[in-house]
Structures are given as structure tokens and as C-alpha cells.
Amino acid sequence: MLRMRQIYIAWQRASFTCYNSHTCADSDFASMFEIVAFDADDTLWHNESRYQAAKQAFVRLMSAFQPPEKAAAVFDQIELGNLSLYGYGMKSFTLSMIEAALALCEGQLGGREIRAILDLGRQVLTAEVELFPHVAETIAQLAAVYPLMLITKGDASEQEQKIHRSGIGHHFRIIEIVHDKTTATYQRILAKYNLSPHRFVMIGNSLRSDILPVVRIGGIAIYLPHELTWAHELEHDGELVEGSYYQLDRFEQLPSFLSYLQETLPITSPSTAKHSG
Numbered sequence: 001m002l003r004m005r006q007i008y009i010a011w012q013r014a015s016f017t018c019y020n021s022h023t024c025a026d027s028d029f030a031s032m033f034e035i036v037a038f039d040a041d042d043t044l045w046h047n048e049s050r051y052q053a054a055k056q057a058f059v060r061l062m063s064a065f066q067p068p069e070k071a072a073a074v075f076d077q078i079e080l081g082n083l084s085l086y087g088y089g090m091k092s093f094t095l096s097m098i099e100a101a102l103a104l105c106e107g108q109l110g111g112r113e114i115r116a117i118l119d120l121g122r123q124v125l126t127a128e129v130e131l132f133p134h135v136a137e138t139i140a141q142l143a144a145v146y147p148l149m150l151i152t153k154g155d156a157s158e159q160e161q162k163i164h165r166s167g168i169g170h171h172f173r174i175i176e177i178v179h180d181k182t183t184a185t186y187q188r189i190l191a192k193y194n195l196s197p198h199r200f201v202m203i204g205n206s207l208r209s210d211i212l213p214v215v216r217i218g219g220i221a222i223y224l225p226h227e228l229t230w231a232h233e234l235e236h237d238g239e240l241v242e243g244s245y246y247q248l249d250r251f252e253q254l255p256s257f258l259s260y261l262q263e264t265l266p267i268t269s270p271s272t273a274k275h276s277g
């Protein structure tokens with residue numbers, strides 16, 4: 001695991017010549033990675049900002065009944081408590097707003113408030129998908145070299161609509177929409193497509209969902225932090241050893257960094273590979 005850290009530091013000091021040493025036409029170039037997988041929300045496009053805006057609007061709606069701090073705290077508690085029952089996504093979020101409103105309004109909740117809450121959810125569900133800078137061209141560039149996979153969690157229809165509206169869905173050879181991203185989830189996906197962990201790359205903004213479980217199965221995890229990442233996604237119950245995963249600052253660094261890994265990481269036969277998380 002220390003080796004990963006050393007590679008990352010070396011790459012930071014490198015002059016990015018490694019990417020220029022290859023072209024997308026090099027047929028052997030992608031031999032190291034069987035799949036390069038991406039998270040979607042807050043890795044490829046804005047998501048948390050939409051949810052935070054909806055939550056702020058909900059708190060304002062509740063201001064006639066309760067102070068903002070209490071409204072926000074009650075909602076947070078109910079939302080987290082409902083995740084195991086309703087799962088992730090705006091439909092779950094909307095149900096939690098209605099449940100929180102019932103608790104906050106103390107019997108005074110009316111049709112006007114429920115209508116306003118439903119409208120908040122609908123606005124998020126139908127909003128344009130806004131890609132992060134350089135995502136469109138970088139994904140197209142990577143898709144010409146590597147087989148790409150999208151692994152996103154949440155409500156299937158909501159995620160499918162966002163992928164369709166993103167305009168980049170066609171670049172992904174495989175799309176997996178899952179209820180949660182645990183070690184078992186990744187093991188199931190790797191088994192389903194007969195992928196080797198040490199040739200599997202996962203890129204995402206969540207330590208809980210995209211990084212820790214991938215490190216645990218012996219995969220290659222690249223952390224792309226986003227300033228508005230939901231606090232729930234930053235919490236995790238495992239130990240993330242420094243150097244067990246990589247971290248990049250900008251999406252457009254990925255082609256250079258993956259190229260660098262190709263040249264630096266040892267290529268091990270799947271039958272003899274040993275992995276540790």
C-alpha cells in the first residue's frame with residue numbers, strides 16, 4: 001500500500017510526459033485495466049448542490065412553524081433513518097421532507113405545504129444535468145482507450161434519467177445502478193463481469209461508497225473529492241490507510257494519471273495475484 005503513495009507522489013512530480021508517449025490508437029495501452037469505473041453523482045455532475053438547495057427551501061417552508069436549525073436537524077435525522085427503508089434518491093428525500101414536516105408542524109401541516117414539498121422534489125428530479133468542467137471531453141478521451149463502467153447508487157429510474165440527460169451515457173460500456181455500494185456490491189459486480197480486482201479502477205467522490213470498499217477488495221481506487229459531498233458519504237466505519245488509494249484534484253488529470261499507473265504498477269497474472277485491502 002505504501003507503493004501506491006510513492007507512485008502518487010512520483011506522478012505529482014512528473015511532467016506528464018507519460019500521457020504524451022501514447023495515443024488512443026495504441027492497442028496495447030489498455031491492457032493493464034480491464035475496466036475503469038466511475039461514480040456519477042458529484043463525480044461527473046452536480047447533485048449534492050441540488051439536494052442542499054431543496055433542503056434549504058424546505059427549511060424556509062417550515063420557518064412558519066419551527067426555527068431553521070430545528071427544522072434542518074429534524075430533517076437530517078429522519079432522512080438518515082429512512083435510508084435503509086427507502087434507499088437513496090429524491091423520492092426518498094421527498095418522503096423524508098413530508099415526514100419531517102409532519103413532525104415539525106405539530107398537527108398544522110396543510111395541503112399547501114405538502115404541495116410545496118412535492119414541487120421541491122419534482123424540481124430536482126426534472127432539473128438539467130450539469131456536468132462538471134472537462135468531464136465531457138475527458139470521458140470521451142478515456143472511452144477511446146479504456147472500457148468504461150458507470151456504477152451509481154440510488155433510485156433506478158431517477159439515475160437512468162440523469163444518465164440519459166447527461167449526454168455522456170453512451171461512453172460507458174456497462175452501467176450498474178445499485179441500492180448501495182458496499183464491499184459485497186463490488187464483489188458481485190466483479191464476479192458478474194469476470195473482472196480481476198487488481199485490474200479494476202474505481203473513481204469517485206465518496207470515501208464511504210467509492211473508495212473504502214474498493215480498497216478492501218484489492219481494487220485501484222481514485223478519490224476525486226468534491227466540496228459539496230454529502231456528510232454521509234464522508235463517514236465510514238473502516239480504516240482508510242494513507243497510501244491505500246489515490247487522490248486527484250481535477251477530473252482532467254485522469255488520462256495522464258491512468259497512463260502513469262499503466263507504466264508504473266506491476267502487471268500481475270490474475271491467477272497469481274494477491275490482494276490486500
Ligand SMILES: [Mg+2]
Nearest residue numbers: 039041042205
Ligand atoms: Mg458520488
